[in-house]
Amino acid sequence: xxxxxxxxxxxxxxxxxxxxxxxxxxxxxxxxxxxxxxxxxxxxxxxxxxxxxxxxxxxxxxxxxxxxxxxxxxxxxxxxxxxxxxxxxxxxxxxxxxxxxxxxxxxxxxxxxxxxxxxxxxxxxxxxxxxxxxxxxxxxxxxxxxxxxxxxxxxxxxxxxxxxxxxxxxxxxxxxxxxxxxxxxxxxxxx
Numbered sequence: 565x566x567x568x569x570x571x572x573x574x575x576x577x578x579x580x581x582x583x584x585x586x587x588x589x590x591x592x593x594x595x596x597x598x599x600x601x602x603x604x605x606x607x608x609x610x611x612x613x614x615x616x617x618x619x620x621x622x623x624x625x626x627x628x629x630x631x632x633x634x635x636x637x638x639x640x641x642x643x644x645x646x647x648x649x650x651x652x653x654x655x656x657x658x659x660x661x662x663x664x665x666x667x668x669x670x671x672x673x674x675x676x677x678x679x680x681x682x683x684x685x686x687x688x689x690x691x692x693x694x695x696x697x698x699x700x701x702x703x704x705x706x707x708x709x710x711x712x713x714x715x716x717x718x719x720x721x722x723x724x725x726x727x728x729x730x731x732x733x734x735x736x737x738x739x740x741x742x743x744x745x746x747x748x749x750x751x752x753x754x755x
Contacts, residue, residue, distance in 0.1 A: 565601075565602065565605050565739040565740060567598065567601055567602075568598065568601075568602060568717060568718075568739050568740045569740045569752055571589055571595070571598060572584070572586060572718070572740055572742075572750060573750060575588050575589055576750060578745045578748045578749070578750060582692065582720060582722070582723060582745065584690075584718065584720070584742070584745065584750070586689075586718070590624065590627065590628075590689055590717060590718075591623070591624035591627070591689055594627045596627075599627045599628055599630075599631045600631050600634075602628055602631060602632075602717055602739055603628060603630070603631020603632040603633075603634060603635050604631070604635045605739060606628065606631075606632040606635075606687060606715040606737065606739065607632050607634075607635030607636045608635075609715065609735075609737045610632070610636070610685055610712075610713045610715060610735070610737065611636070613683070613685060613712040613713045613734075613735065614683050614712060615636060615638060615683050615684065615685035615712050615713065616638065616682050616683045616684075617638055617639055617640075617641060617678070617682045617683070617684050617685070617709075618632055618633040618636070618638050618639070618640045618641070618684075618685050618686075618687050619640075619641050619642070619643070619673075619678070619684045619685070619686050619687075619700055619703070619704060620640065620641075620642045620643070620686065620687050620688055620700070621642060621643045621645075621660075621671060621688060621696050621699070621700060622642050622643060622644050622645050623642075623645075624688070624689040624690075625642065625687060625688040625689050626640075626642050627689075628687050628688070628689060628715075628716075628717050629642065629687040629688070632685070632687045632715065633687075636685075638685075639677075641673060641677045641678055643671035643672060643673050643699070643700060643703060644671075644672045644673070645669050645670055645671065645672070646670070646672070647670075647672050651672070651674050652674060652675070652676065654675065655672050655673065655674055655675065656672070656673045656674075656675060656678065656703045656706050656707055657670060657671070657672045657673075657703075658670075658671050658699045658702045658703055658706075659671070659699070660695050660696045660698070660699030661693075661695045661696075662696070671696075671699045671700065671703060673703050673707070675707065678703065678704065678707040678709060679707055679708065679709070680707060680708025680709065681708065681709070682704070682707070682708075682709035682710070683709070683710050683712045684704045684709045684710065684711050684712060685712055685713045685714075685715065686700050686701070686704075686711065686713070686714045686715070687714075687715045687716070688700075688714075688715075688716050688717075689716065689717050689718065690716055690717070690718050690719070690720070691714070691716040691718070691719040691720070691725040691726065691729075691736070691738055692719075692720045692723040692725050693723045693724060693725050693728065694724070694725030694726070694727075694728035694729045695725075695728075697714055697716075697725070697729060698728065698729065701729075701732065711732055711734055712734055713734050713735045713736070713737070714729060714732070714734060714735070714736045714737070715736075715737045715738070715739075716737075716738045716739070717738070717739050717740065718738065718739070718740045718741075718742065719738030719740070719741045719742065720742050720745070721741060721742065721743055721753060722742075722743065722744055722745075740752065741753040
């Protein structure tokens, strides 16, 4: 998606160790027009999968997930990283490593909002190693739901996440696919 790629080149920064700083428009300060365009494109790509719910991780996945769900007319559930007192005692919980936090984080979903029989479309900001998305997969499968697709804004192919998720046999779509970030240069894969 050219609009997203242009914005990454203009405002994204390589911080080393595979970290791409996009918090000025994706995940700290959010550009709602860009997110709406991304959500519309992801919804177009996944219109055929028959999703009944969109699942993402707190907090960076919320904006693209909400916009995608808006265009698919679906509810969004996000896995929380801390359990609020309003959540029931029995929850779905898994651990996943956070690349940017440098530690394991909890992913928690209430069984009130993720149930057996759901057809889940996972939407997140990044596909890197696939660890966070695999955590979301575990949550959905524990609930008895079926994963029907995975969509991300940015994929870093050099971290192997797509290969780590191939066992699912579902469509995986990324709007901006980065082949390398060596020497601070962002190189996109050919479309």
